[in-house]
Amino acid sequence: MSPERVQLLIRTLLFILLCVTPCIKGIRWLALAKMSSVISIQSEENCDQLVGLIKRQKRICKRNVEVMDSVKLGAHIAIEECQHQFRNRRWNCSTVNAISVFGNALNHGTRETAFVHAIASAGVAHAVTRACSSGELQKCGCDRTVQGRSSQGFEWSGCSDNIAYGSAFSKIFVDARERGRKTSLRQLMNLHNNGAGRRSVEDLMKVECKCHGVSGSCEMKTCWKAMPSFREIGRRLKEKFDGATEVTLSPKRIGSAKRLVPRNANFKPHTPEDLVYLVPSPDYCDTNPKIGSLGTTGRICNGTSKAIDGCDLMCCGRGHKTRKIEIVERCLCKFHWCCYVKCKECKRIVDENTCL
Numbered sequence: 001m002s003p004e005r006v007q008l009l010i011r012t013l014l015f016i017l018l019c020v021t022p023c024i025k026g027i028r029w030l031a032l033a034k035m036s037s038v039i040s041i042q043s044e045e046n047c048d049q050l051v052g053l054i055k056r057q058k059r060i061c062k063r064n065v066e067v068m069d070s071v072k073l074g075a076h077i078a079i080e081e082c083q084h085q086f087r088n089r090r091w092n093c094s095t096v097n098a099i100s101v102f103g104n105a106l107n108h109g110t111r112e113t114a115f116v117h118a119i120a121s122a123g124v125a126h127a128v129t130r131a132c133s134s135g136e137l138q139k140c141g142c143d144r145t146v147q148g149r150s151s152q153g154f155e156w157s158g159c160s161d162n163i164a165y166g167s168a169f170s171k172i173f174v175d176a177r178e179r180g181r182k183t184s185l186r187q188l189m190n191l192h193n194n195g196a197g198r199r200s201v202e203d204l205m206k207v208e209c210k211c212h213g214v215s216g217s218c219e220m221k222t223c224w225k226a227m228p229s230f231r232e233i234g235r236r237l238k239e240k241f242d243g244a245t246e247v248t249l250s251p252k253r254i255g256s257a258k259r260l261v262p263r264n265a266n267f268k269p270h271t272p273e274d275l276v277y278l279v280p281s282p283d284y285c286d287t288n289p290k291i292g293s294l295g296t297t298g299r300i301c302n303g304t305s306k307a308i309d310g311c312d313l314m315c316c317g318r319g320h321k322t323r324k325i326e327i328v329e330r331c332l333c334k335f336h337w338c339c340y341v342k343c344k345e346c347k348r349i350v351d352e353n354t355c356l
Contacts, residue, residue, distance in 0.1 A: 027106060027120055028052035029177070032068075033075035034098035041068040051099060056176040064169070066138060070131040071124055071173060078123030081234040082116060085241075088309035090284035090296050090316075105292025109189050109278030115241045117190050118197030118275055121174045122233050125198045129166030129227055133159050140165040146225055154209060158224035163205060167198045185249050185278060188260050192276050199273050200236050204228040237275070244275040285316035296355045303353045315355035325352045 031052035041050070047061035047068070061068050079101070082093035091112055096103035106113045132140035142159035149155055174194050178187045208226045213219035245267060247260040260276055262269060270276055282288070287295035301311035301320055311320040331346035 027102075027116060027177075028054075028100065029057060029071075029174075030075045030079065030101045030120060031099055032072040033079050034095075034101065035072060041065060041072065054177055056180065057173060060173050060176060064139070066136075067128060067131070067169060070127040070137070074124035074127035074170075075120065076123075077127065077230050078116075078120040081123070081230055082119050084231075085115075085234050085238040086112075088302075088307075088314075090299075090308070090314060091281070091293070092299075094294055096292070103292045104290060107292065109186050110281040111241055111244045111275070111277045112281060114189065114193045114244055114275040114277045115237060117193040118200070118237050118240070119234065121170050121194040121197035122201050122237065123197075123230070124174055125163070125166045125170035125201045126227060126230055126233065127166075128169050129161050129163050129201070132162040132165055143225065150223070154221040154223045156224065157222035158210070160225040161205070161227045163202055163225075163227060167202060170198055171195075183258055185260075188249075188258060189247070189276055189278055192260060192272075196240065196273055196275055197237065200233050200240075201227060203273065204232055204236060240273070240275045244277050245270040246280070247276045247278065283316065285318075299355045301353050301355055303351060311353050311355065318356045320353045320355050322351050322353050324349050 029052045032050065035051075041047070041061070042065065044062040044065060047053070047058045047065070050058070050061065050068075053061065079093070079095060086093045091105065093102070093112075093116075095101050096105075102116065106116055128137075131137050133142055135141065140162050143162040143164065145164075146160040147156045171194070175191060178191050178194075205225050205227060207223050209221050209223040211218035211221050246263045247270065248263045250259045250261040253259065260270075282291050282293060284293045285296055287293060287297070296314055296316060297318075299314055301314040302309045303311050303320070303322065306312070308314065326347055326349055329346050329348070330343040333341050333343040335341050
C-alpha cells in the first residue's frame with residue numbers, strides 16, 4: 001500500500017473515531033499535535049481531513065494553509081510545556097488519546113482547564129510568530145513597525161519578532177470555537193484564558209541588542225524585539241495557575257455584554273493577564289474516567305519532599321513502596337586536546353518510590 005493511501009486510511013479512521021466519541025468541551029483542535037510529524041498540511045483538501053477542527057476553523061485553515069503547520073507545532077509545544085510544568089502534580093497533563101487528547105479532564109471549568117486554554121493559545125501565537133520571523137510564511141515577516149532611533153539612544157534594526165501577527169492569528173483560530181454561539185459562563189472563561197495566554201507572550205517580549213565598534217566596543221548599538229522562550233511563558237502561566245481566580249457571572253452588564261467577577265466579593269478583580277476558573281478541581285487521587293482523572297497509583301514520588309511531589313501528598317495518604325534501582329550516569333569527564341570530551345560511566349544505587 002502506498003504511503004498516500006496509508007495516510008488517507010489513518011485520517012479516515014481518526015474521523016470515524018471522532019464521530020463516535022462523545023461530544024466534549026475540551027480543546028479538540030489540539031489533536032493536530034498528534035498528527036505524524038512527517039505529515040504536512042499543504043492543501044485546502046487537507047483542512048477537511050484534520051481531526052478536531054470545527055467548521056469555522058476549517059474555513060480559516062483553507063484561507064491560511066501555509067500557517068497551519070505552525071498551528072500544529074503550537075499545539076505540540078503547548079502539550080509538551082503543560083506536561084513539563086505539571087510533571088510533579090497529581091494531574092500531570094497526561095494525554096489520553098489522539099482524538100480528545102486530554103479526555104474528560106477539560107470538560108469542567110477547573111484551573112487545569114484554564115491553564116490548558118492559556119498555554120494552547122500562547123503556543124499558537126509563539127509558533128506562528130517564530131515562523132514569520134524565520135521567513136517561512138509569505139503573509140508575514142519581521143515587525144517593520146519597530147525601526148528608527150529609540151529614546152534610549154540605540155537604533156532599532158535586525159528582525160523584530162512580529163508578535164502582532166502571531167497573536168492576531170492565534171485569536172482568530174483558537175477563539176473560533178467560542179465565537180458565534182450563545183454567550184455562556186464557560187465560553188467567557190475560555191475566551192478570557194485564551195487571551196491571557198496570548199498576553200503572556202506579548203508581556204514577556206524583550207529587547208535584544210548587538211554592539212558594533214572596534215574590538216568589541218559599543219560605539220553603536222542596534223536592537224530588536226524578541227520573544228521569550230516558551231519555557232518562560234510556561235513558568236509565567238504556571239504562576240498564574242497557582243493564583244487563579246474563581247469567577248461567576250456578574251449581575252451587572254457593560255451595555256449588553258456579560259462579564260466575569262470573582263465569586264468571593266472580598267477578592268480583588270482579576271486582570272486580563274490572570275487565569276480564571278469556574279469550579280474547584282477534583283483531587284485527582286483515584287482513577288475516574290468521568291472527570292478525566294488517571295489517579296496517582298504507580299506514580300513516582302519524592303520520599304523526602306513535603307511539597308506536592310512528595311509521597312505523602314502525591315499518594316493521597318495511601319502510602320508508597322520503595323525499591324532499589326541502578327542508574328548509569330556520565331562522570332569523571334575530561335577535555336582532550338583537541339577537541340572532544342571523554343567521560344566514564346558511573347553506576348549508583350538509588351531509591352525509587354511509587355504510589356500504592
